[in-house]
């Protein structure tokens with residue numbers, strides 16, 4: 001077995017245990033493999049081990065990888081954009097991804113909807129929340145999330161699937177869980193609102209390698225795991 005296949009198995013065991021600990025059904029939480037900074041070979045290895053959903057942060061890098069894998073005939077993968085996206089990159093996202101997790105402005109959502117190609121299924125989107133108030137941080141404050149969700153839900157070529165959050169790192173399980181619960185509370189508020197465009201609102205994108213147990217305890221339905229699967233990244237990049 002490859003290291004990646006081994007790591008995948010370990011992460012799935014962690015997830016299963018976290019679900020059991022939280023009295024949630026096994027399989028209640030989907031695993032997104034975050035392949036940023038790793039090449040197409042790493043994705044191929046994970047895909048060979050059964051992984052379908054992959055997350056990417058840097059649009060240019062991601063598009064090259066997606067196209068390379070298509071050319072190699074690796075089919076059936078699902079691509080999630082989880083990095084910040086500026087207006088001039090929305091077209092690439094609309095044309096190449098299945099999911100977009102970081103919608104935090106209506107303008108970005110409108111562009112994605114307008115640019116989504118006819119022949120593709122609607123783009124599945126999450127609204128990114130900023131639950132700790134960092135002024136320079138991406139994400140919409142909880143108090144503005146409902147209005148944004150309502151507006152995004154009306155866009156014809158998007159399907160609003162849920163919310164996503166990257167809380168500040170915290171040292172203890174309880175501190176991590178408390179932050180994740182803030183995102184869960186907003187998720188519940190939007191879900192309770194219901195109505196047109198919210199029929200498929202079912203995704204709470206929360207948790208990474210370091211805090212996936214706390215995220216599962218708080219109700220995450222999708223964890224985004226990079227280093228736990230692919231190993232340490234050589235360059236912790238902040239660029240887009």
Ligand SMILES: *Cc1c(COP(=O)(O)O)cnc(C)c1O
Nearest residue numbers: 034082208209224225226227228
């Ligand atoms: C890089 C990244 C991850 C994965 O982080 P790991 O700590 O490597 O698991 C998850 N979510 C987002 C938004 C990221 O940028």
